[in-house]
Every structure is written in C-alpha cells, then in structure tokens.
Amino acid sequence: MKDTQQKNVKVSIKHLYKIFGEDPQSVLPRVKEGLGKTELLEQTNHVLGLNDINVDIHEGEMTVIMGLSGSGKSTLIRHLNRLIEPTDGEVLVDGENILDWNESKLRKLRRETMSMVFQKFALLPHRTVLENAGMAMATRGQSRKDFESEANKWLDRVGLDGYGNQYPHQLSGGMQQRVGIARALTSNSPIMLMDEAFSALDPLIRTDMQDLLLELQAELHKTVIFITHDLDEALKLADHLVILKDGAVVQQGEPQQILLEPSDPYIEDFVSDINRARVLRARSVMEEGAPSGEVSGEVDVNDNLESVIAKAGGDLDRSFAVTRKGERVGTLDMATIMRALVPREASRDTARA
Amino acid sequence: MATYDGVFNALGLREWCDGGQSDGPMSMDALLAQTGGGSEKTFWDFPFPSLDALNEACGKIPQSRDLTVGLEQGFLAIRDALQVVLDPVTQPLSWLLRNALHVMTDTPWWIVIPILLLVCWAVTRSLKLVGFVAIVIGLLAFIDHYEYAMQTLAIIFVCAFICVLIGVPIGIGMSRSDKAQRVIIPILDMLQTLPPFVYLIPLIFLFSVTEPKLYGIAIILYAIVPVVRLTDLGIRLVDKDVIEAADAFGMTSHQKLFGVQIPLALPNIMAGVNQTIMMSLAMVVIASLVSAPGLGVLVLRGIRNLELGVGLVAGFGIVLLAILLDRVTKASLARIDASQSSR
Numbered sequence: 214m215k216d217t218q219q220k221n222v223k224v225s226i227k228h229l230y231k232i233f234g235e236d237p238q239s240v241l242p243r244v245k246e247g248l249g250k251t252e253l254l255e256q257t258n259h260v261l262g263l264n265d266i267n268v269d270i271h272e273g274e275m276t277v278i279m280g281l282s283g284s285g286k287s288t289l290i291r292h293l294n295r296l297i298e299p300t301d302g303e304v305l306v307d308g309e310n311i312l313d314w315n316e317s318k319l320r321k322l323r324r325e326t327m328s329m330v331f332q333k334f335a336l337l338p339h340r341t342v343l344e345n346a347g348m349a350m351a352t353r354g355q356s357r358k359d360f361e362s363e364a365n366k367w368l369d370r371v372g373l374d375g376y377g378n379q380y381p382h383q384l385s386g387g388m389q390q391r392v393g394i395a396r397a398l399t400s401n402s403p404i405m406l407m408d409e410a411f412s413a414l415d416p417l418i419r420t421d422m423q424d425l426l427l428e429l430q431a432e433l434h435k436t437v438i439f440i441t442h443d444l445d446e447a448l449k450l451a452d453h454l455v456i457l458k459d460g461a462v463v464q465q466g467e468p469q470q471i472l473l474e475p476s477d478p479y480i481e482d483f484v485s486d487i488n489r490a491r492v493l494r495a496r497s498v499m500e501e502g503a504p505s506g507e508v509s510g511e512v513d514v515n516d517n518l519e520s521v522i523a524k525a526g527g528d529l530d531r532s533f534a535v536t537r538k539g540e541r542v543g544t545l546d547m548a549t550i551m552r553a554l555v556p557r558e559a560s561r562d563t564a565r566a
Numbered sequence: 567m568a569t570y571d572g573v574f575n576a577l578g579l580r581e582w583c584d585g586g587q588s589d590g591p592m593s594m595d596a597l598l599a600q601t602g603g604g605s606e607k608t609f610w611d612f613p614f615p616s617l618d619a620l621n622e623a624c625g626k627i628p629q630s631r632d633l634t635v636g637l638e639q640g641f642l643a644i645r646d647a648l649q650v651v652l653d654p655v656t657q658p659l660s661w662l663l664r665n666a667l668h669v670m671t672d673t674p675w676w677i678v679i680p681i682l683l684l685v686c687w688a689v690t691r692s693l694k695l696v697g698f699v700a701i702v703i704g705l706l707a708f709i710d711h712y713e714y715a716m717q718t719l720a721i722i723f724v725c726a727f728i729c730v731l732i733g734v735p736i737g738i739g740m741s742r743s744d745k746a747q748r749v750i751i752p753i754l755d756m757l758q759t760l761p762p763f764v765y766l767i768p769l770i771f772l773f774s775v776t777e778p779k780l781y782g783i784a785i786i787l788y789a790i791v792p793v794v795r796l797t798d799l800g801i802r803l804v805d806k807d808v809i810e811a812a813d814a815f816g817m818t819s820h821q822k823l824f825g826v827q828i829p830l831a832l833p834n835i836m837a838g839v840n841q842t843i844m845m846s847l848a849m850v851v852i853a854s855l856v857s858a859p860g861l862g863v864l865v866l867r868g869i870r871n872l873e874l875g876v877g878l879v880a881g882f883g884i885v886l887l888a889i890l891l892d893r894v895t896k897a898s899l900a901r902i903d904a905s906q907s908s909r
C-alpha cells in the first residue's frame with residue numbers, strides 16, 4: 214500500500230502552536246525561541262499544549278497520533294475541526310486554511326467533511342441508537358425518513374442490526390462505541406477523527422473494534438486520524454505514525470521504520486516492550502533484490518516475522534525469498550530476522566562490548 | 567446637655583449646628599426621656615454615636631426617623647411613574663388570576679374533579695396517584711373546603727405557570743453568560759432570603775388591594791427562584807463531552823439548545839418546577855393577608871378570631887394539597903428521568 218503510490222495530502226498541519234493561559238500571544242515568541250514546557254510553566258504560568266507541529270495527513274490513509282497522557286493528542290486533533298483555536302500556525306484542509314474560515318464555512322466542514330468519534334462515546338442519551346447514528350444528517354436538516362435507511366445501513370455494518378430503537382444506556386460500552394462509529398460513518402464525511410476511540414473498552418472488545426476499523430478502512434478508504442496512547446494499537450492501525458511528547462513531534466513516519474530506527478531515547482523506551490516478531494514485516498527487514506542463492510521457501514512482503522520464524526521451524530540457517538504479488542523482490546535470512554528482533558539500543562551495547 | 571456637644575464644639579461646628587436647631591422633630595430619645603422623666607446620665611449610659619444621639623447635640627444632623635420617612639416619600643414620589651409602567655405590564659396577571667379563580671370555582675365539581683384526575687393521569691400514568699388525588703379532593707370537598715381548595719389551586723397553577731414562563735428563559739440566559747449569572751444570582755439570593763412579608767409592603771403601595779395581581783406578583787417573586795436556579799444549573803451540568811460532540815457535528819447554537827441542552831437539563835428543570843409549586847403554595851397562604859382567597863383565608867380567620875378548629879382544619883387541608891402537588895410533580899419528574907439515560 215504505502216510504497217506503491219504517493220497519495221494526496223488531505224490535511225496539512227503547519228507550524229501549529231497552542232499555548233494555554235492568560236495571554237498566549239505574549240509568550241509565543243519565547244516558545245518559538247525554544248523555551249520548553251516545564252520552563253514555560255514555571256516562568257510564565259502558561260501551559261504549552263502544542264509546539265511547532267508539522268504533519269501531513271494523506272488521503273485514504275490511517276494516521277495515528279501516539280503519545281503519553283498529557284502529550285497534547287486531544288488538543289491536536291481538536292485543532293483539525295477547530296474545536297480549539299490555535300495560538301499560531303495553519304491547518305490546511307484540501308489546501309485551504311480553515312483558520313481563515315467564517316462560522317458558516319466551518320460549520321459546513323464539521324457537518325460534511327469531518328466526523329468525530331470520542332473516547333467517552335458522547336452519544337445523545339435522550340435519543341435512540343438510530344437517531345444517534347443519524348445525528349449528522351439530522352443536523353444538516355434532514356428528517357428521520359431521509360436518514361433512517363442510511364443510519365440503519367451503517368448500524369448493520371458495525372454489527373448492531375436490530376438495536377435501532379434502544380437507548381444508548383441500554384447498550385454495553387463496546388456497543389455504544391459501535392454506535393459512535395456508525396454515527397461518524399453515516400455522516401459520509403471523507404475525514405474521520407478518532408480520539409482514543411477504543412481506550413475505554415476492555416482488551417478483547419478493543420481488538421474486535423480494531424479489526425472492524427481495519428475492515429471498514431479496507432473498504433471505504435477514509436482519511437482517518439486516530440489517537441491512542443497504546444503502541445500495539447498504533448502499530449496495528451497506522452499507515453503513518455506520529456509520536457508526540459510534551460506537545461512536540463519527536464518522530465513521525467512509517468511505523469516499521471520507527472520501530473527499526475527510533476530517533477530518540479523516549480521512543481526506544483516506548484518500543485522496547487513490544488512483540489517485535491509480530492509487528493515487524495518481511496518488507497521492512499529484507500534485503501532488496503531477488504535472491505541469488507538457494508532459498509527454502511517464499512514469504513510475502515507483508516508477512517510478519519513471527520510467521521516467517523514459524524515457517525523456518527526455528528531452523529537458523531534458512532533463508533527465504535520475499536515476494537510481492539508473486540514477484541520476488543527481496544531476500545530474508547534467519548540471521549537478519551534475529552538481529553531485527555533485538556531492539557536497537559541493545560544491539561548498540563553489544564557492538565560496543 | 568447632650569453627650570456629643572463637646573465634639574461639635576471642638577470641631578468648631580457649633581454655629582452651623584445651632585442655625586437649624588429650632589424646630590426639628592423630637593428624637594426618639596427625647597420622646598423617651600419626656601415620658602420616663604430625665605434622669606442624670608452616667609458613664610454607664612454613654613450612647614452610641616447614632617443619628618439620634620448626634621441630633622441631640624447638633625440640630626443639623628438628621629434623625630433616624632428621617633431615613634424611613636425619606637424612603638417612604640421617595641417611594642411615593644416614584645410610585646406614580648412606576649404604576650404607569652407596571653400596571654399595564656401586570657394587568658394580564660390580574661386577568662389570568664380572575665379567570666382561573668372563576669373557572670375553577672364556578673364550574674361544577676363533577677366536571678372539575680374528573681378533569682383534574684385526567685391531568686394527573688396524563689402526567690404521572692400512575693393509577694395509585696390518581697386514586698390518592700381523588701381521595702384528597704373528595705375529603706376536602708366532604709368537609710366543605712372544596713371551594714377554598716380550588717381557589718388555592720387556581721392561584722398556584724397560574725403563578726407556577728408564569729414562573730416557568732419567565733423563569734426558564736432567564737435560567738437559559740444565565741447558563742449562557744457568566745456575566746448574566748453574576749448579576750442575577752445576588753438578586754435570586756435576595757428574593758429567597760427576604761422574609762415573604764417584606765415583599766408585600768411595597769406591593770401594597772403600588773397596587774390596589776382589590777387587584778389579584780397584588781398577591782400574584784408577591785407569589786411569583788417568591789416562587790420563581792428555584793426554577794431559574796435549576797434551569798441554569800441543569801444546563802451547565804450537561805455532559806461536556808456530549809456538548810463537544812454536538813459542536814463537532816456542526817450543530818448551531820439553536821440546535822444545541824433545543825436538541826441537546828434543554829432535553830438533558832429537563833430533569834433538573836422539572837425539579838425546579840416542583841420546588842416552585844411548593845413555594846407558591848407556601849406563599850399563597852401568607853398572601854391571604856393581602857386578600858388572596860383560598861385556604862389561607864381560613865387560617866387567617868383562625869388566628870384573628872382565635873377559632874382554633876377552623877385554623878387547624880384549613881392547615882390540614884394545606885398540608886394535603888402540598889403532599890398532592892409534590893407527589894404528582896415528583897412522579898412526572900421520575901417519568902422524565904426514566905425515559906432518559908441513567909447518566
């Protein structure tokens with residue numbers, strides 16, 4: 214997917230700053246000179262929410278923004294539909310700076326171009342599931358008759374057929390979030406904002422929901438901006454991964470790349486705990502070029518290392534041809550795999566020793 | 567010789583003081599002294615430097631009585647202007663009250679009681695409550711208090727209705743602007759803490775005692791507070807996440823108010839309405855002092871003529887009405903709550 218064609222930039226965030234406090238403009242120059250979050254708070258009593266964010270969000274891709282609590286994820290995603298006004302910078306949607314837009318244009322953007330899924334579901338408790346799902350269309354002024362079939366279609370699609378007349382409080386958390394997703398889908402907007410959409414769900418339901426999202430995405434190709442504080446979730450979903458820390462981007466790029474080449478001790482810490490064999494894929498660790506010698510089998514570019522190891526039966530001197538759509542594009546031997554499985558910092562240490 | 571003579575002498579104000587001492591009205595102190603016979607003052611009796619005490623030493627200083635007299639005269643001076651504005655504005659209230667009293671008492675009981683029971687059924691959907699209401703009204707009618715009870719109910723219905731009509735929009739306004747809230751809350755505090763009798767004093771000056779609006783306004787001023795407060799509170803308490811979702815999907819503030827905020831604040835607003843009705847009932851009894859008809863009149867008679875039985879039975883009737891109104895509004899409130907989430 215990623216390396217095949219370059220996609221359009223749908224949303225572009227340029228030099229975005231957000232400072233919370235009495236008089237943000239007055240301290241902005243000092244932030245631009247490089248004053249950090251803690252110093253800013255100590256010296257001026259302002260909170261640095263976002264610090265010079267530059268992110269391009271490509272059409273049809275799932276961009277995941279990850280960071281620990283308080284790193285500014287929610288603040289960032291709320292700039293995309295201007296639920297929060299920035300202190301400085303630009304947000305371009307289809308090339309237009311939405312910060313210049315007036316209220317009615319902005320409302321049109323929120324109604325038709327972007328939809329949002331919330332961590333705490335934020336359904337209307339006094340409306341039925343069906344009415345909640347049709348909320349975006351109802352807000353545009355359509356009557357129940359008009360949105361009923363569309364809302365029902367998406368409720369069915371997320372696995373809630375027959376629940377249309379229930380009230381949200383009659384459903385479990387996972388089902389409520391399905392309604393939240395159906396609500397976003399029914400709006401038929403090309404961009405979906407998801408703020409920790411699955412964080413309030415328990416692990417099994419969460420995996421279900423991630424699978425549902427991937428399935429929907431394979432079908433609909435929306436531009437999704439997904440927020441999470443969970444690296445496994447980020448790696449599972451991301452086409453493009455942005456890692457935030459203290460309101461600034463520490464690294465962004467293809468998730469596999471970040472995993473193999475973390476640019477920062479903070480990220481090294483982050484990635485040290487995950488199951489690399491399951492996350493890393495053949496294409497990210499293989500050597501380019503068709504295999505020259507003999508190989509003991511073929512694996513797909515998108516196979517993860519776990520499955521390759523299983524294929525080798527643990528035998529350390531196997532090597533495989535890596536194929537993309539049947540064509541051999543690379544070689545992968547077990548030694549490379551083993552090396553890739555050890556996090557980078559550790560390998561640096563052994564090299565030194 | 568007054569205690570504070572020395573002070574004015576020392577300040578060199580003696581001449582200014584004596585300029586007007588001749589015919590000032592007698593101070594309260596002087597009046598008391600006259601009747602009690604002037605005894606020599608000791609240090610023990612050293613007076614607080616109040617207006618009256620100072621007046622004794624210096625005639626130019628006004629007496630405390632001048633304050634109350636001045637206030638009264640000031641009020642009388644603006645009364646006519648106030649009446650020109652207030653009279654027409656409040657006229658519909660008189661009209662409403664007269665008609666409600668007329669309808670409730672002149673319609674035969676065998677029409678009024680079934681209608682009341684039907685209304686009760688419509689808002690509570692509880693046969694038990696309808697039965698309770700039937701028993702209460704039947705009991706009151708049985709001891710020949712039917713007409714008084716209906717008068718009291720009529721006044722409460724009109725006043726509570728107007729409280730909601732005015733109070734809910736004020737509460738909405740308050741919830742949308744912190745500035746409005748800051749201005750209105752002290753007024754509400756004042757209305758709530760002023761003893762109910764105090765309302766009546768300026769109202770008696772403004773309106774004729776034969777006008778129903780006199781007691782109507784007193785009741786409304788007293789009873790409007792909870793519905794305003796709870797509307798404001800209810801809207802402010804609406805889940806921030808839900809409001810954010812409404813914004814994120816591009817609702818206009820009008821859509822948000824009527825589609826989200828008011829429906830979600832409804833349980834609180836209804837709790838305010840319940841309180842408002844109960845406070846109207848409390849006030850309608852006191853308002854019988856200024857010619858409000860109803861059970862309060864009987865209570866008043868009990869006090870005035872020391873007719874113990876009359877007063878107690880009427881009081882018992884008021885308690886019954888209070889329970890009835892409370893149960894019915896609470897039941898309809900519970901119904902609203904149940905049809906909503908368990909937030």
Ligand SMILES: Nc1ncnc2c1ncn2[C@@H]1O[C@H](COP(=O)(O)OP(=O)(O)OP(=O)(O)O)[C@@H](O)[C@H]1O
Pocket residue numbers: 233234260261262280281282283284285286287288289442
């Ligand atoms: N309205 C506000 N006023 C002041 N500071 C704020 C405000 N909103 C957010 N912040 C600050 O901005 C920073 C980022 O907050 P944000 O809610 O975006 O974090 P987050 O990454 O979404 O965290 P979480 O994972 O807990 O949701 C925090 O330090 C927070 O204190």
Ligand SMILES: [Mg+2]
Pocket residue numbers: 286287288409
């Ligand atoms: Mg957050």
